[in-house]
Amino acid sequence: MSKLPEIGTKISLTDKAYEIIKDAIMTNVFKPGEILIEEKLAEQLAISRTPLRTALRKLAYDHLVEINSSRNVIVSNIGQKDVEEITVVREVLEPLAVKELENNMKQDEIKKLEDILYTQKKAAKENNYEDLIKMEYEFHVCIGKFTKNKWLYGMIKDINTIVQRYLILSGSLNKYKEIAIEEHEIIISQLKEKQYEKAEASMKLHISNVSSRMLR
Template sequence: MSAEPAKKSLRDRAYEELRDRIVDLRLSPGQRLVERDLATELAISRIPLREALQMLEREGLVVIVPRQGAIVAPFTAADVRDLFDVRESLEVLAARLAAERAEPTDLAALRDQLDAARQATAAGDQAAIAAANAGFHARIVEVSGNPLLQSLLRPLESRVRWLFHLTKERDPGTQCAEHEALYAAIAAGDPDAAAEIAYRHVASGREPSLALSAQWSMPDIDPVSATRTRQRTSQRDKTA
């Protein structure tokens, strides 16, 4: 009876570790994910590892080619555009609802995210800046109190975090200021102002993000070809 929870724990551990590596770019778009290597590194069997990869595939972070393997999803300029299209609609709604429904504890949680972003910006910690800013957006979705909206945006949360890392060259001070304005509108209980600020904030990042995407866009990668050849030298090859 205890085997299933242990198995799930291994899956979740692998999922969270690989998700974080993809999101903060330790695993690059297009990079091949070799099951044997990852299973050894994470000290788990291939079954929970494959389950974790399937979860990441559902979030759009991994591409799995049946009977060949998996790669980190190649994130293209078109993906960035599509992500902004969705964010400009759903995150604006989340901000409006958050302004209508936020409780003091919700505002305190949002304030904590802003403070973390400010501290990370002052320290020049790019990874912490990206995590705090993405966390602020995710917290607004939680505060919205709309389970359907949360279920629609939850699969995009990792991709939004990924976007913040990929576009870390954008001015973090500007992002902090825009988040402060959004927080103020939510704290004031002004849904119209919160929606307007949220839209301007998301929309203002579109063109800079699309421009930065040219540096790492991989529109021509073929997952079948990328998973066909192992991107490493086996021990047998080394000793031959």
């Protein structure tokens, strides 16, 4: 099992452990199907089992690990069915978020999306895959946040955490980065021009395209 950085005796040990292990899963340091051994994790992170177990339960809630009947903690696998099912949910939630923005978007929110797009283009040009993935996530999550609907935002945020991992494992975003960025640019342009119905349709198409690219 790969080595993790120590946490030490800092506050919020559960949250720190959660973030470190989550990052290791998201970046494929811990691979799908790998068993995470509590004793080794606690030793490497320099924390007790109690905050570690709470962190692992949070990761299970996020569908990043599975805890089986034998209490083994296993990094969740990703298959075609997972991608297809999560796409069905995204195709409902994220166009709905765009619809909720109608006549409610502020200029600074448009600017935020444009800044994300700029960073994404820069990352693509510099082959900075880490920033490319981060900006893909930020684009979708920000749209959810701008709705001011905490439940819709929370679901979009959670689901895009899983999508982010899919993208890392499949490598599809790096292969199709120019197309993905162009699709983002179209959505932003339509929001800026207050063409909300078009932006809603473009978001649904973008999500469908992302799914197709991951499954190729």
